[in-house]
Amino acid sequence: MSADRVQQGLRLEQVGLWLGQRRLLGPLDLAIAPGESATLMGPSGSGKSSLLAFLCGTLDPAFRSRGRVRLDGEDILALPPERRRLGILFQDDLLFPHLSVAGNLAFGLPQALDRQTRRDRVAAALEEAGLVGFEARDPATLSGGQRARVALLRMLLSEPRALLLDEPFGRLDAGLRERFRRLVFERARARMLPVLLVTHDREDAEGASGKIVTVGEDLADGPDI
Amino acid sequence: MRGIAAGGWLRLLPGLTLALFLLPVLAGLAGTLLPAFGILPGSSATGFSLKPWVELLSAPELPGALLASVVSGLLATMLSFAAAIAIAAALHGTRFHAWLARLLSPLLALPHAAIAIGFAFLIAPSGWLVRAAAPLLAPSGQPPDFAAPGDSLGLALALGLMLKETPFLLLAILSGLGQFPADRALLSARMLGYRPTTAWLKVVLPQLYPQLRLPIYAVLAFSLSVVDMGLILGPSAPPALAPLLLAWFNDASLDSLFPAAAGAVLQALLAGTAILLWRGGEIAVARLSRSWLAGGGRGGSGIVGSVIGFAAACSLLLVAALAIAGLGLWSFAWRWPFPAVLPVSWTLGNWAAGSLGLGRVLGTSLLLGLASTGIALALSLGCLENERRHGLHPTARVLWLIYLPLLVPQISFLFGTAALDAWLGIDATLLALIWSHLLFVLPYVFLMLADPYRGLDERYARTGLCLGAGRARVFFRLTLPLLLRPILAAAAVGFSVSLSLYLPTLFAGAGRFETLATEAVALATGGDRRLAGVFGFLQAAMPLAGFALALLLPALVYRNRRGPKVGG
Numbered sequence: 174m175s176a177d178r179v180q181q182g183l184r185l186e187q188v189g190l191w192l193g194q195r196r197l198l199g200p201l202d203l204a205i206a207p208g209e210s211a212t213l214m215g216p217s218g219s220g221k222s223s224l225l226a227f228l229c230g231t232l233d234p235a236f237r238s239r240g241r242v243r244l245d246g247e248d249i250l251a252l253p254p255e256r257r258r259l260g261i262l263f264q265d266d267l268l269f270p271h272l273s274v275a276g277n278l279a280f281g282l283p284q285a286l287d288r289q290t291r292r293d294r295v296a297a298a299l300e301e302a303g304l305v306g307f308e309a310r311d312p313a314t315l316s317g318g319q320r321a322r323v324a325l326l327r328m329l330l331s332e333p334r335a336l337l338l339d340e341p342f343g344r345l346d347a348g349l350r351e352r353f354r355r356l357v358f359e360r361a362r363a364r365m366l367p368v369l370l371v372t373h374d375r376e377d378a379e380g381a382s383g384k385i386v387t388v389g390e391d392l393a394d395g396p397d398i
Numbered sequence: 399m400r401g402i403a404a405g406g407w408l409r410l411l412p413g414l415t416l417a418l419f420l421l422p423v424l425a426g427l428a429g430t431l432l433p434a435f436g437i438l439p440g441s442s443a444t445g446f447s448l449k450p451w452v453e454l455l456s457a458p459e460l461p462g463a464l465l466a467s468v469v470s471g472l473l474a475t476m477l478s479f480a481a482a483i484a485i486a487a488a489l490h491g492t493r494f495h496a497w498l499a500r501l502l503s504p505l506l507a508l509p510h511a512a513i514a515i516g517f518a519f520l521i522a523p524s525g526w527l528v529r530a531a532a533p534l535l536a537p538s539g540q541p542p543d544f545a546a547p548g549d550s551l552g553l554a555l556a557l558g559l560m561l562k563e564t565p566f567l568l569l570a571i572l573s574g575l576g577q578f579p580a581d582r583a584l585l586s587a588r589m590l591g592y593r594p595t596t597a598w599l600k601v602v603l604p605q606l607y608p609q610l611r612l613p614i615y616a617v618l619a620f621s622l623s624v625v626d627m628g629l630i631l632g633p634s635a636p637p638a639l640a641p642l643l644l645a646w647f648n649d650a651s652l653d654s655l656f657p658a659a660a661g662a663v664l665q666a667l668l669a670g671t672a673i674l675l676w677r678g679g680e681i682a683v684a685r686l687s688r689s690w691l692a693g694g695g696r697g698g699s700g701i702v703g704s705v706i707g708f709a710a711a712c713s714l715l716l717v718a719a720l721a722i723a724g725l726g727l728w729s730f731a732w733r734w735p736f737p738a739v740l741p742v743s744w745t746l747g748n749w750a751a752g753s754l755g756l757g758r759v760l761g762t763s764l765l766l767g768l769a770s771t772g773i774a775l776a777l778s779l780g781c782l783e784n785e786r787r788h789g790l791h792p793t794a795r796v797l798w799l800i801y802l803p804l805l806v807p808q809i810s811f812l813f814g815t816a817a818l819d820a821w822l823g824i825d826a827t828l829l830a831l832i833w834s835h836l837l838f839v840l841p842y843v844f845l846m847l848a849d850p851y852r853g854l855d856e857r858y859a860r861t862g863l864c865l866g867a868g869r870a871r872v873f874f875r876l877t878l879p880l881l882l883r884p885i886l887a888a889a890a891v892g893f894s895v896s897l898s899l900y901l902p903t904l905f906a907g908a909g910r911f912e913t914l915a916t917e918a919v920a921l922a923t924g925g926d927r928r929l930a931g932v933f934g935f936l937q938a939a940m941p942l943a944g945f946a947l948a949l950l951l952p953a954l955v956y957r958n959r960r961g962p963k964v965g966g
Contacts, residue, residue, distance in 0.1 A: 231860045236788040254863035255872075261864045263857050271879040271959060280875070281865040313960045322609040 180246035182206040183335045183367040188229060188240030190220050198224055198388055200240060203369075205335075210358065210368035210383035215376070219388045221371040224335050228369075229261060230254035243333050260333030260366075262357070263343035266310035266324040272297075274323055275308035281331035287352060298326045318349045329364070336361050338370040342377050354380045411780040416799060418777070419837045423803055424814040427666070429814020433659035439817075441652070450656035456666065457657065459636035462550065464668075466632060467639040470552030471622030471902070472672065474559035478617060481560065481710040482567035486575075487598040488707025490584065498711060499572055505718055505889065506566040507941035510699025510900030511915050514630040515922045515934040516721025517558045518727065519549045524736045526724055532737035541736055547631040555632040559624060561718055563617045564710075567610065573849065574609030575602075595704065604691070607680075612797065616804040618676060619669040623807030626900035626919050639665055640809045647813055648909075659813065666810035673805075724936050728931030748928040755912065760936065763897055763913040765828070767940075770835035771892035772844040775885065781844070782851040783873055786859075800844055803837045812905040819906060826908035834906035835896045843892040850884035856889070882955065886948035894941030914940070 182205050189199030197220030205211045213221050226232045228242060231254055239348050249257045268277050278295045286294070299307050302322045312320060321341070328336075338357070342350045358381065361368045370381050378385050432439065436447030455459065489495045511798075520526050524541040532653040534543050556673035580602050587597035627640040636642055643665065646658035728734070729748050731741035783791065798805075815834060819825040824833075858880060878885065900915045912936040921930040 226860070229860055229864055231856075231863060253868070254860070255866050255868045257864070258866065259864050261861065265855075265857070267855070267861050269858065269862075269876060269880070271882070271956060273958070279863070280867065283866065294962070309958075311959050327865065331862070337864075351936055 179192060180243075182209070182245065183242075183369060184243040186241040186243070187243055188224070188227070188237065188242065190232075190237075191237040192220075192235065193253060193355075199237075201386070201388075203385070203386060204236060205367035205369060207365040208362045208368055210361070210370060210381045212378040212381045212383060212385045213369065213371045213388055214373065214378050214385055215371075215388035221388060225261065225339050225369075225371060228337060229259060241288065250252055258332065258334045258336055260328035260331060260335070261337040261339065262328060264322040264340045264343040266312075268315075268320055268323060268327075272312075273308065274304075274310045274312060274315070277312060277323060278327050278330055281327045283332065294330060296304055298330055302326055318353065321345060321349075321353050323352075323354070325360070329392060333366065336366050336368040338372075340372045340374070340377070341382075343372075343374070351380075352398060358382070403448065404556065407439040408780055410589060411777065412785055413783055415777045415840070419803060419840055420799065422818060422833065422837055423806060423811055425818040426813070426815035428812030430659050430662045430818040431814075432812055432958050433656055433813075434663045436656060437661075438652075438655070443656070444685075449662035450814075453657040454660040459642055460639075460661075462633070462636040463639045463642045465828045466550060466552040466555070466637070467665075467668070469631065470555040470628075470638060471618065471624075472557065473553070474563060474621040475614070475618045475676075477556065478560045478563035478567055478621075479614060481564045481714070482571060483603070484703060484707040484760070485564075485568060485711045485714075486707075487603075488704040489711065490598055490602070490816045491581070491594070492516045494708075494711070498568070500570070501715060502565050502569050502770060503887070503890070504942055505715070506562075506943050507894035507945055508562070508718060508722065509894070509915060509918075509941065510624070511561055511626045511630065511898065511900060511922070512725060512934040512938035513557050513561050513609055513718065513721055514627040514877040515930050516723075516725045516938075517717065518554075518630055518922070519693045519724045519927065520717065520720055521546050521554060521557075525811060526720065526739070529739050532739075535808045536737055539737065548633050550633045552628075552632050552638055554636065555624075555628055556621075558631040559625050561714065561721070562627075563621065564714055566867050567613060567617060570610050570613035570699040571606065574606045577609055578605050580606070593697040593698050593700045595694070604684075611680075612801045615673045615676070616801060618672050619805050619807055622669050622672055623809055625666050625809060626915065629919055630922050637805065639668070640807065643809050644904075654748060660828075662810045662813060665807045669805075669807050669810075683694045683764050719744030722935070725931045725935040725938065728927045729935045731928060731931070748932050749931065755917070756932070756936075758912055759917050759933070761843050762770055762911055763937075764914070766831060766835050766903075766913060767893045767896040769832045769844065769891050770896045773832070773836055775847075775889055777840065778847050778888070779851075779878075779885075782847060783877070786851070786856075800841050804841055808901045812901055813933075815906045816908065826863045826906075827908050827913070831903065832853055833910055834902040835860050837897055838902060839892040839895050842895050843888045846888035846891050847881075847884060848882055854880060883948075883952045890941070890944040890948040891943045895943050 178360075184205075185201055185203040186250070187200040187202060188203065190197040201224075201290065203211055213224065215221050222235060223232060226248075227236070227238050230250075230252070232238060242249060244257070244259075249259075266273075269280065275292075275295050278298060280290050282291050282294060293306065296305075302325075304322065304326075305318060307311075307315075307319075311325065315323065317385055324341075336357075342354050345353055354377070358368065368381070369384070370377065373377055429765050433443075434442055434450050436445060436449055438444075459780035485498070489498055518525070522528075522541075523544055523546070528535050528542060532539075547558070582863070583599050583601045583605065584594075587601045588594065592600065601644045621745045623640045624638075625644055629644075630636045632638045632641060637645070639661065641656050641659045646654040647656070648663065649658075691956065725810055727741060730744050732743040732745035733748070784790070812834070816825060816830075819827075819830040819833075824830045854877065858876055859872050863869070897913075898915060899913075903911060903913050903916055914933055917929060918933040921933055924930075
């Protein structure tokens with residue numbers, strides 16, 4: 174196998190999480206190639222959201238962690254959160270309510286860009302997502318689907334190297350959910366980003382069409398609410 | 399790298415903050431304790447002696463002063479607690495609840511001195527109430543003869559204190575109710591057949607009380623040792639303990655300093671004893687109420703309780719409004735003879751007469767308020783940000799430390815704090831003044847900010863970080879704007895606290911700085927109702943303006959936003 178192939182993508186090596194003496198998760202080995210996805214399934218309390226916090230570098234110090242995480246060959250655990258370049262989407266869109274739509278999108282752009290480039294990129298992203306002219310809108314006035322799309326655009330504009338999805342489809346209703354899921358994975362594939370999805374929902378897991386890893390004890394418990 | 403350096407700096411902040419306000423309190427207590435036993439560093443008095451205590455205990459004013467302090471302090475605390483509980487129980491879940499919550503902050507912002515001056519005019523023999531019922535109470539056209547304010551037991555003082563302490567306890571109740579699922583507890587009790595008031599007393603109050611403990615102790619310590627309100631509403635011959643001690647401290651001869659220091663220690667012991675007694679009462683009530691709580695009594699209609707609660711809320715608002723209105727009228731009154739209900743002729747001259755010193759006094763007050771509030775905001779936000787970054791979960795003990803300047807009577811440590819200032823070479827400077835204000839502003843600002851800060855969805859910050867923003871950018875661009883409303887509310891509270899501070903201004907400034915608080919008290923005790931009206935009204939208007947700004951600014955800044963956290 175080519176060394177390149179091994180280096181690229183998101184690799185978790187022997188990653189484990191503990192809360193006090195209790196092992197929450199792992200040790201886990203997982204390799205996600207560029208443009209591919211993997212799903213971590215488990216009930217609430219199984220540590221799957223904590224795993225994403227661990228990857229982001231914002232894990233509560235009450236947890237202990239072990240293992241290595243490589244992104245395109247680089248050990249990202251040594252980096253501060255803002256330098257890891259991981260894009261994350263949550264169940265809630267978490268648009269910053271004090272900023273306009275354009276303000277939200279520009280927040281994710283690299284700071285080095287000049288004013289005009291920033292404006293162009295925001296406009297282009299909005300156009301691509303069918304939200305032409307939404308720059309000055311207050312996020313609170315958007316529909317659920319529009320908000321979800323803006324959150325996705327904001328993340329993509331920050332030029333992430335991998336996508337982390339924390340049940341991002343949970344709040345959307347059935348029709349919208351399917352379309353948004355397709356949009357997210359299309360964009361990820363187009364940019365050759367590795368995607369790690371955590372969910373308790375089997376339908377979401379199957380929609381991701383990658384390998385599925387189950388964590389926690391029992392999935393028959395049903396969805397956690 | 400910058401983030402790590404900033405984080406390291408931030409890590410020192412909690413320690414610095416605690417030192418900044420524990421040091422003056424502890425050094426202040428020591429600096430009061432030493433002269434209480436005859437030792438005054440830097441003077442010829444260096445030997446341990448019990449003479450200060452002998453002098454204190456043989457002072458003819460002491461028994462009366464103690465009686466007035468104990469009666470007014472305990473009465474004020476019990477009445478305020480009862481009124482706050484009655485109001486909260488009666489209004490819970492009604493639409494008046496939201497009203498009350500909105501009116502509380504401005505009510506709380508009214509400075510003690512301003513309220514006291516206005517209240518004194520309301521209840522005095524030649525005051526508004528008597529004037530309103532003049533045909534009945536003063537048929538001769540002469541003011542009736544009764545000793546209020548200034549009754550020897552301090553009853554008028556207790557009522558005046560109640561006007562300030564009831565809103566404070568109500569605010570503590572409202573914030574305490576947010577700490578546990580009170581509505582669900584209340585609903586489950588009502589589904590079990592309990593009437594609303596009984597349900598509140600049986601399931602909400604027992605869960606709520608632990609959150610009220612520190613605020614109540616602070617009220618107790620404050621009421622037993624209040625100076626500015628005591629000067630205006632309390633007895634004068636002899637005055638209550640704390641005003642008496644202030645007079646001794648202010649005495650030009652060094653001799654009265656020693657018994658004053660002993661009295662300040664006695665004042666601290668008095669507050670400590672009262673707190674211990676209250677704690678004992680809590681335990682007794684908890685034990686005695688056990689069978690009542692589990693006895694299954696569903697309670698009556700609760701109509702009496704509701705009426706008391708509503709009446710208490712209404713009279714509280716009405717009396718406070720009348721007190722401030724009285725100040726305003728006096729400030730524009732030219733001739734206002736007894737028993738006219740309104741001035742018979744008006745003038746702007748009071749303001750003009752006051753304006754000679756008014757600008758300077760206003761400037762000092764503003765500077766003090768803004769500086770101490772600004773520093774308190776920076777320290778509190780820094781500590782909370784540090785707590786979040788390092789996932790710290792402060793214990794209840796830290797809360798006790800934050801409350802410390804509110805639990806120790808001011809007169810018991812401020813003399814010693816002034817001695818610390820002198821030792822540092824900053825006595826009677828603006829710096830010492832700002833520092834002493836910070837002691838009292840910081841706890842309020844921190845307590846106001848802590849819940850909103852800790853309640854802010856952590857995922858906003860994580861989203862920002864993952865979008866490539868550093869810790870500092872997340873803090874300034876996301877956290878602060880998202881918390882604009884509570885930050886401004888905390889600033890308004892801090893500002894109002896600073897404007898109301900009398901004793902700290904007097905001691906740290908060594909009488910060289912005049913603020914609205916010191917001037918209003920001086921004029922009121924001097925009996926000049928017109929000028930006291932000017933300064934008192936302005937003292938009340940400034941914090942109200944602060945609160946108005948705190949409400950208007952976010953609405954203005956976020957006029958195009960209606961997100962749940964930032965909108966109107």
